[in-house]
Amino acid sequence: MNNGIILHLENDKKLISDYESLYGQLEREFTYIACPTVEDFNSAIVEHEKNIKAIIFDLVGNNATQEELSGNPEFLTVIDEKFVKFNLPIFIYSGHLESINDRYTTNGTVFKVSKDESIGLIFDKIKFLSDSGFIDVFCPGGILESEIKLELNKSFTNQFSQNSQIEEVLNSILNSGKTEEQKQRVKNVFKRIAIKTLSSDLLAPIADSEDKVNPIEHFYKRQSKLPIWTGDIWSHKENGDMVLVLTPRCDFATGKAQMVIVAKINDLPKPINLNGKPEDVEKRMRDYLTDNLPGKATRYIPSTVFFPKGGMVNLADHFTMDVKTFTEDFKYVVTLSDDLTNEIVGKFAYYFLRTGITNIDEQEFFAIVKAMIPESEDGKK
Secondary structure, eight states: OOOOEEEEEOOOHHHHHHHHHHHHHHTOSSEEEEESSHHHHHHHHHHTGGGEEEEEEOOSOTTOOTTTTSSSOHHHHHHHHHHHHOOOOEEEEESOGGGGTTSSTTOTTEEEEETTSOTHHHHHHHHHHHHTTHHHHHSTTSTTTTHHHHHHHHHHHTTOSSHHHHHHHHHHHHTSSOOTTHHHHHHHHHHHHHHHHHHHHHHGGGGGSSOOOOGGGGEEOOOSSOSOOTTEEEEETTTOOEEEEOSOHHHHHTTOOOEEEEEEEEOOSSOOOOOSOHHHHHHHHHHHHTTOSSOSSEEEEOOBTTBTTOEEEEEEEEEEEEHHHHHHHEEEEEEEOHHHHHHHHHHHHHHHHOOOOOOOOHHHHHHHHHHHSOOOTTSOO
């Protein structure tokens, strides 16, 4: 039974024979299919669409002309189309990687591998992605397309116990006086209801189970059209200083934010101590993650692949900049999850609410307390 397909676009038939021989010796779970032409490749895509687990491209043949290596040759069109259409790990395997140094620099599922390396490196990488379970989530027909779709439908349909509720929402939109693009408005509203419901359902059990979140789940690359958002981490283009955006969300959502409030993210004063008894190390790590640390104006942000250094937000070291200058001087890095952002913003607000009182003389206070203690029967206080 076929467990999946690896498609390889390679126009050198001698290399195809070598690759097929090597893959056959590895006895891997997927079927390896090499296509010598784009036409063969497209036919294989149609035939095996739901079973494809990874794609390998050779950019151009070994005897490529300069014209083939410049501009926007056919192989790039094929890659762009397939990358958009399919959720797949894509491997560009070529001796001419220099021709795409500036391409696919932010596509984490596109791997560039020089032909100076054995294709076995790619086969091993595909095995790693498969054994880890990643491909099961990502590939066509995988969890993203099947289970998530079913859960999304279930979460959405269970929101409304009566069909009259749906009609009330529709009427509130259709009778609002807005005559333009009402259908699109209905689609957007119900789409957000579905997504928010599913998100809440997926996250709700985590608080009381062993299925705790991975640190990376507190970070995401924002795709919205808003240039700045609360919880964004930005980096200074020249000195690399990191800042966290604390401006209230409503200011950005209304498009009226003229100033942005940010707090500095500093390096940890010293590395986390990982020495000692395992239980002590575990407690220290837990203290960092749960903010059980000294200081009322700082908050630890964990290290992840999206934010390798980690750091400590210093809420006392905050400043404002006009939006235009900020976007010119800083560049976007990543965004914190809503719950971590809310916690930090709440701590920022609490920092300002601690108005404090003037210092009291401790010795005089002790004297007052001592004088107020009644004498015992034996005359001692």
